Amino acid sequence: MSCPQFFTSILVMALLALMYNPVNAQDDLPNDFDGTERNALLALLSEFNNPFLKSNWTSIMCYKNKPPYWFGIQCVDGRVTGIVLENMGLAGNIKPDALVNLTQLSVLSFRNNSISGNVMGFSYNHKLTQIDLSGNMFDGPIPDSLLTLDFLESLQLQDNMLTDSVPAFNQISLREVNVSNNRLSGPIPNTIVLQSLNSSSFSDNPGLCGPPSPIPCTITNNTPNSTNTHHSHFASIFIVVDIIFLILVVALFIIYCRKSRKMKKEKKRKLVDQEEEEKVDKNMDVEEKGKLKFMDKEMGFELDDLLTASAEGLGKGNFGSCYKIRLCEAVTMVVKRLRDLKPLSSNEFEKNLQAMVGLTHPNLLPLLAYYYSTNEKLLIYRFASNGNVYNRIHGERGTKNRIPFRWSARLSVAHAVARALHYLHLNPISSQPHITAAHGNLKSSNVLLDQNDAVLVSDYGLTSLIALPIASQRMVSYKSPEYQIHKRVSPKSDVWSFGCFVLELLTGRVSTHGAPVGVNCVDLGSWVHRAVREEWTAEIFDGEIAAERGANSGMVRLLEVAIKCCEKSPEKRPEMGEVVREIEDVIEMVEEDDDGDGEFSSVTDYSVPATPVIIANGGGDGDYER
């Protein structure tokens, strides 16, 4: 401490380094860009077990400055500014860090519920003006983080089971505080704000004493009884402050060193990137605009347009966040922000994406553009407005909004998906096509329907980009028997995923491998095997299609195909080409049985919901954690 200049310069440098951290810039985005706030609310919801909220907090949360779609939520500019859930009988605990990501929160009320546990922290909620937690079962101390809220006007904590002492509130803004009917103890701190309150703010706390309460404090109540202890207190505080100060200096110094090293590295990497980019093969059918690369030269937008357009977080997918971008009335896209990638150079990344560009099949969701920088990798897809097949199979079951998903429509979905996979297997993206799955993540939530209900398979081609530990946890093909046993996947793993997908189509049951978190599911493969062995085959099929006239023989044929695809041993599974042919046989057979109604060209007639349901999915990877 003898060298203040040294310390100041370190401090300044450390602050500068922190300011240049690109991650901080994210806080300035106007929208809940990557669904962080939405996820924070959904995490909160999962603690409450409240059926009304569970059904209400779905689809869009806030859209620009439209009134919020979620009960009890207030929004400004797409950010959550208020949570008011009063008199709802909410029970459960709220995690201490539940509000960490709701940085714009201004009003918070859980008045008159049955929430228990400790009061959450408020260290990241500097905009809070009103907090009402009264009439719950909160216990433990009043958190000190409340002292840091400089705009707090009203704090209602009465009628809980809070213990310990009252923190020394002294924010000038604070007009109303009520801590009555708790289990607080000790003297009421001698601050201007607390002393100016009405005594009824402190009533019914057995251990609380001193003004403004009418109960005087006796000597035993925490007042230090001799100057001696006073002195030693003072000394120990001094030492503690000193140590903290030292630690801080060291920590700042370390942070500074790391940052500067990182910045140097990044600079170097950027230079290398630039050189590489200049080398990009001019023969490729890709036009460069800024750093956003387009697959189709007609697309007239740039990265800035994307960043300033209205964005709606679709939630977190398996490999990063997705959000929906509306450039103008006609142009809606889905941007997928990739995370957890293999450490690829821009060149390698490019190579993989070039391979994806070459893929054109009517049943594959086309990649429109991509963006690559050291900090950010974006894939930009068409938005498929009619949702995904997972929702089509399982959504709105048992309600009057359910639109039946008919057998013929399911059959043509199976056909389209089989064709897309067949195409992927014939045009492998990977340089080692026999040791990777070409799709890798086929499941019903990744099969999308566009506005004409054309079937579009999404989320393909990421196997070669995603780091293996992440892929093995989150991709469907890594759940296949061969990966479980031999730690190997191959195009046959896609065949297995396809079999599971068809079983889901036929049974209407949620299958283990693609189920969203928290949804009941069955291991469809074993379940169907058991059903066939025990000869209750008829009960296998989804009741919604089993009742259809003349559907049964075709359904059994398709079931046989699916069971073959699900064979434990990859060698016994058919090739996708064979699967396509067999499904075409089934279609032919059903059409003959069906007096030639000719319903197989599309899924259209019966699958467009009467009231368009807004389904959070879009550009692939539709399985958000809800």
Ligand SMILES: *[C@@H]1O[C@H](CO)[C@@H](O)[C@H](O)[C@H]1NC(C)=O
């Ligand atoms: C806050 O958001 C970040 C980024 O989305 C996430 O990693 C983190 O887990 C969130 N924290 C909480 C407590 O929800």
Ligand SMILES: *[C@@H]1O[C@H](CO)[C@@H](O)[C@H](O)[C@H]1NC(C)=O
């Ligand atoms: C949620 O409830 C509010 C108020 O009851 C209603 O206006 C809103 O439409 C509901 N949203 C959904 C998605 O059900």
Ligand SMILES: *[C@@H]1O[C@H](CO)[C@@H](O)[C@H](O)[C@H]1NC(C)=O
């Ligand atoms: C508290 O909430 C319950 C519902 O949980 C309601 O019945 C009761 O009237 C509420 N009490 C007050 C004082 O608002």
Ligand SMILES: *[C@@H]1O[C@H](CO)[C@@H](O)[C@H](O)[C@H]1NC(C)=O
């Ligand atoms: C305290 O407030 C109550 C009602 O809130 C009022 O009846 C009472 O007179 C007040 N007491 C003082 C000392 O201001």
Ligand SMILES: *[C@@H]1O[C@H](CO)[C@@H](O)[C@H](O)[C@H]1NC(C)=O
């Ligand atoms: C504080 O809360 C108690 C219990 O709900 C109530 O009786 C009292 O009037 C309140 N005091 C003030 C000042 O709001």
Ligand SMILES: *[C@@H]1O[C@H](CO)[C@@H](O)[C@H](O)[C@H]1NC(C)=O
């Ligand atoms: C006051 O301090 C002395 C030691 O200095 C201690 O023995 C005594 O118990 C204390 N009295 C009270 C009431 O805390």
